[in-house]
Amino acid sequence: MNKPLEKAFDHFQTAEHLFHTTLPIAKEPKLLPGIVKSISNSLEYALASILHQEKTPVPQGLLKKINAVRPLAAKYHLSTDDITFMLRIQEILHQQKHSPVEFKRGNDHIICSDDYVLEVISIKDVENFLTQTKKILNLLNQS
Numbered sequence: 001m002n003k004p005l006e007k008a009f010d011h012f013q014t015a016e017h018l019f020h021t022t023l024p025i026a027k028e029p030k031l032l033p034g035i036v037k038s039i040s041n042s043l044e045y046a047l048a049s050i051l052h053q054e055k056t057p058v059p060q061g062l063l064k065k066i067n068a069v070r071p072l073a074a075k076y077h078l079s080t081d082d083i084t085f086m087l088r089i090q091e092i093l094h095q096q097k098h099s100p101v102e103f104k105r106g107n108d109h110i111i112c113s114d115d116y117v118l119e120v121i122s123i124k125d126v127e128n129f130l131t132q133t134k135k136i137l138n139l140l141n142q143s
Contacts, residue, residue, distance in 0.1 A: 008045035
């Protein structure tokens with residue numbers, strides 16, 4: 001396993017630990033964006049591992065890495081849904097970075113944009129994100 005892929009698994013394990021161990025104890029939806037960030041870091045390293053194998057320069061940022069890997073997706077068995085999922089993670093983090101207001105509603109974390117468009121991050125969403133990330137990492141580990 002190459003170095004970036006090892007780091008991808010490390011960040012994924014951090015996200016899983018936060019989700020399965022810390023979140024149930026703390027019962028705080030504010031942890032959800034942190035888990036999404038760990039998932040994003042994991043995906044960034046996973047994409048960097050593809051680019052590393054292809055001996056291609058590795059750009060900075062998730063979006064640029066997604067765009068660099070897109071032409072290679074079929075070779076690494078990444079589906080259109082996988083690419084769409086990665087773009088969704090990137091969009092959530094982008095909205096959070098530029099959000100003037102964030103708050104919790106029940107067990108959900110709400111990110112509010114300047115024009116009051118809401119992005120809801122639920123526990124179920126994050127659970128699905130973890131499942132999708134694990135699938136992608138396992139695909140790349142087999143390549």
